[in-house]
Amino acid sequence: MKFEHVGMIGYGEVGKIFTAGLKDKVAGVSAWDLIFDVPALRDAQRAHAAQAGVAACASMAALCERADLIISAVTASSTLAVAQAAAAHIRPGAVFLDLNSASPGTKQQAAALIDPVGGHYVEAGVMTSVPPYGIRVPMLLGGARAAELAGVLAAWGMDAKAVSDKLGVASAIKMCRSVMIKGLEALVIESYTTARAYGVEDHVLPTLAETFPSIDWQKQGAYFFSRVVQHGQRRAEEMREAANTVREAGPGFDPFMAAAIAGKQQWVADQARAGVFAGIGKDARWQDYADRLLAAKPKASS
Template sequence: MTAMSTNPRHWTVGLVGYGEVGRILAEDLRRQDVRVTAYDLKLGNNLAGGLRDHASQHGVALAASHADLAAQADFIVSAVTASQAVSVAQACAPAVKAGGWFLDFNSASPGAKQRAAALIDGNGGRYVEGAVMTSIPPYRIKVPLLLGGAGAAELAPLLVALGFNAKVASQELGVASAVKMCRSVMIKGLEAMVIESFTTARAYGVEDAVLASLKETYPGIDWEKQGAYFFQRVIEHGRRRSEEVREVAETVREIGLTPWSAEGTAERQAWVADLAGEGLFGPKGSEAFARSPDWRTEADRILTHVKPEHVKPGHGKPKN
């Protein structure tokens, strides 16, 4: 089939990035017998075994390079780390099929999306930006997805036919990403603030009082449950999330505002990711951390690492 096929189930879907997002999309597409090929830079290192096993199990073909994937695919989904969004478009552009679709799934700034679009469209492809509006695992392929760009209205029903929950935000490129980035100032900022606030409260032994006060002010939020969720999301995905927040900061900077909050969020997310990489929360280098459903356990691990001189984890009062 060609890129101009009117039936998306006859497409070959190319996934650039075979991490958590790529594997979820692959599984859901293969359940519909859609042909899927994938490429990931990790296929060339010691993490390749797990990726190859997953691909074999689900009937996903593996490409040898970005160009190899682009030459095969009628529809490309770029799902990599935010910092690689433009470089992936650059690597795929020379080989993209004439009229082939390129969906940029990455959490990148409007400016980055516009640069990526120029590369794909300039080589005969059809670029559409995608803004994923919440965490993917609970929703999988049906995660709320905003589309933007000149081809968004044409691509949207084709994506829906493949099982995506896609709707058009704007024909103007950058609008969908702006919605995503502005939301992330709040969501990822809240994650960083909860880790900083709760860990500090734990050190002073005042966490129960802090939680009670938060519940009184925002009674609609289960702060125990939300705190545990935020800790684990950042522990497991802090590296990727910190890169996304740097793109958030760039989005703020593009309008002339200094992104003090976003920059601080990126630093906190990256710091937690570094601790995870050192094995603080579980086996070093493992994606399956020995996670605790109680955020206090993770806060105590952090406090053991930072070793404040004037307080002890959970012991209440600073020493005089």
């Protein structure tokens, strides 16, 4: 397995990081994103791609025409739509690496679109936040070509490990972890903001530190708030896929927690979209975020 050209579907945070990290590994790197056609945003995004040495494609067809390794990094809700669009144009023998946070069932449906037209679908479970690691972010791969692809990516300096030749295993690992991690984010936001409203945070956080002394609850709280404020919509979509993962585990196994986590993540995303956190700096304390949420509460009628 050898690749000459990498095509990135999605030029958001992950897409930018991966294309920057991979452009020196192959002969060429290109990207396609719906944002390239949004009048208010396309010029800045295309300029960013050009400066980064990434060819901004005009369409999915143009990207698939040149790429022998296609990487999909979009929101969870777009996983199937992107696979379907790529299936119409993917070159025979090209590998389609799906980084998206989707359930095992969704990944299997995506593979059923790519494989019959001659592509090779490989699922990836990205196991932690990408920015601190770049292309070395730990990834678990699954599918018939997972082991072969893992060898290529490892040679590029990436931390990719094949866990199964069966589709769904890697995504199941990722989704079960997400219930915990995104759940902690949601719990911290709800607990800390409520504690702030009652003026009891200086009592609550020390009790957490006593129970879990290895965690800096002030620092971790600020990080959780900032990530959800920045990426709440993406996290909410991921948690809806996590809820699907729970449902796919068997009849009668209801995703009470995953659904609630999705709701909290979506609520924060909606607050961010409404401008509640406008002007908060990247090094803000968790209290700064909590105060904005409390200030945005509707006032009770007298």
